[in-house]
Amino acid sequence: MAATSCPDVSELVAEARRLYEQVFGGEAPLTAVCAPGRVNLIGEHTDYNQGFVLPMALPLVTVVIGSQTSGRDVTVVTTTKDADEPRRVDFTLPVDGSPLSPGLPSWANYVKGVIQHYRAPPVPGFRAVIASTVPLGGGLSSSASLEVAFYTFLQQLKPDDGDKVSKAVACQQAEHTHAGVPCGIMDQFVSTLGREGHALLIDCRSLEATSVPLADPGLVILITNSNVKHSLTGSEYPTRRRQCAEAASILGKESLRDATMNDLEEAKDRLDDVTYRRARHVIEEIQRTVQAAEALKRGAYREFGKLMVESHNSLRDLYEVSCRELDELVSTAMEVEGVFGSRMTGGGFGGCTVTLLQAHAIDRTILHIQMLNLNSPDDNSNRNSLQDPVSLNVGGEIYTTTLGTL
Numbered sequence: 001m002a003a004t005s006c007p008d009v010s011e012l013v014a015e016a017r018r019l020y021e022q023v024f025g026g027e028a029p030l031t032a033v034c035a036p037g038r039v040n041l042i043g044e045h046t047d048y049n050q051g052f053v054l055p056m057a058l059p060l061v062t063v064v065i066g067s068q069t070s071g072r073d074v075t076v077v078t079t080t081k082d083a084d085e086p087r088r089v090d091f092t093l094p095v096d097g098s099p100l101s102p103g104l105p106s107w108a109n110y111v112k113g114v115i116q117h118y119r120a121p122p123v124p125g126f127r128a129v130i131a132s133t134v135p136l137g138g139g140l141s142s143s144a145s146l147e148v149a150f151y152t153f154l155q156q157l158k159p160d161d162g163d164k165v166s167k168a169v170a171c172q173q174a175e176h177t178h179a180g181v182p183c184g185i186m187d188q189f190v191s192t193l194g195r196e197g198h199a200l201l202i203d204c205r206s207l208e209a210t211s212v213p214l215a216d217p218g219l220v221i222l223i224t225n226s227n228v229k230h231s232l233t234g235s236e237y238p239t240r241r242r243q244c245a246e247a248a249s250i251l252g253k254e255s256l257r258d259a260t261m262n263d264l265e266e267a268k269d270r271l272d273d274v275t276y277r278r279a280r281h282v283i284e285e286i287q288r289t290v291q292a293a294e295a296l297k298r299g300a301y302r303e304f305g306k307l308m309v310e311s312h313n314s315l316r317d318l319y320e321v322s323c324r325e326l327d328e329l330v331s332t333a334m335e336v337e338g339v340f341g342s343r344m345t346g347g348g349f350g351g352c353t354v355t356l357l358q359a360h361a362i363d364r365t366i367l368h369i370q371m372l373n374l375n376s377p378d379d380n381s382n383r384n385s386l387q388d389p390v391s392l393n394v395g396g397e398i399y400t401t402t403l404g405t406l
């Protein structure tokens with residue numbers, strides 16, 4: 001049972017359990033599972049271009065607890081920090097294999113999508129409670145941790161015969177068809193296959209994953225939340241995907257994974273400036289990610305950090321998915337001695353930065369970042385100046401796991 005090595009989890013399970021007993025009149029839930037969020041160290045917007053990514057799973061997790069019921073009714077309750085009250089959804093599973101359509105509330109579509117794509121249908125009725133320490137919409141992939149945790153929960157009710165890769169793919173499909181987000185495979189993949197003390201180099205074309213050890217006690221990864229919500233990605237993300245597909249097609253390639261900078265330079269006349277810049281980011285970022293994984297294997301943290309900063313600058317200038325707050329968090333972190341590198345992480349337009357630094361520099365780095373006031377006087381959006389940094393000694397406890405019978 002992994003709960004003991006992951007301190008947040010037992011508390012989360014207890015919280016979910018209390019809520020379960022309150023909502024379902026004292027009846028005890030039978031099973032508990034969890035799946036992690038992730039931070040992407042490098043390789044941004046490369047996954048849907050069939051390139052490489054290098055994320056690591058986090059000890060921030062989503063827990064699902066619950067029990068099977070005899071009928072076909074489903075009730076799911078979720079408790080999240082962004083809502084005062086727990087939210088609840090009730091629906092009935094279709095009897096004749098007809099699809100379970102997405103609808104309202106929108107958060108429940110992640111659950112419905114996983115049911116729809118579960119590899120051992122039909123799913124029995126159940127009651128479940130979700131609790132999570134992954135911030136919602138913060139670029140740490142609360143969505144994939146919810147999908148993967150839910151899939152793992154369904155496996156407890158009715159085992160499937162798939163492997164971890166097919167599980168990740170089913171969860172990705174759930175997000176595509178039911179949440180309407182055409183995401184790449186990275187988030188579901190690392191949430192399913194992430195290993196303690198390792199980053200995961202994922203080849204998003206072959207779906208091969210290589211664990212890269214990342215368990216140096218002298219090293220810390222700091223995640224800083226800009227607290228800017230990335231809702232803009234709603235329209236910007238599909239636009240970037242379209243621009244990449246367009247660039248690949250003009251270059252005569254199946255995807256930008258197959259293109260080199262030479263190919264791009266030769267085709268420059270046939271590309272408009274924006275499409276050129278989008279493609280350049282992707283082609284160079286794929287190279288950077290492979291180099292960064294090699295650097296990590298050698299313990300060459302300074303080199304790794306330099307690649308992180310190059311990645312950030314490219315996301316800011318060429319791919320145009322950063323924002324003022326993320327840029328300031330990165331440049332502020334880079335001012336501190338002992339910091340190797342820093343960059344925005346996740347889709348962009350807000351969310352978090354990830355910083356690699358020497359363990360002894362952690363206190364002064366957090367202090368320095370906290371002194372940064374991100375609010376500007378004409379700014380009336382819901383930002384605040386406290387960035388809630390989360391510092392992780394690399395090699396933290398990270399699992400997709402069954403916590404066992406309660």
Ligand code: ADP
Pocket residue numbers: 062078079080106107108110130131132135136137138139140141142143144146346
């Ligand atoms: P990210 O994955 O970076 O956190 P997304 O926009 O992809 O951001 O996913 C966030 C959405 O996922 C939320 O708005 C909500 O609909 C859903 N979600 C994630 N975790 C939970 C949860 N614990 N309970 C309910 N919904 C959740």
Ligand code: MG
Pocket residue numbers: 141142143144187
């Ligand atoms: Mg997500």
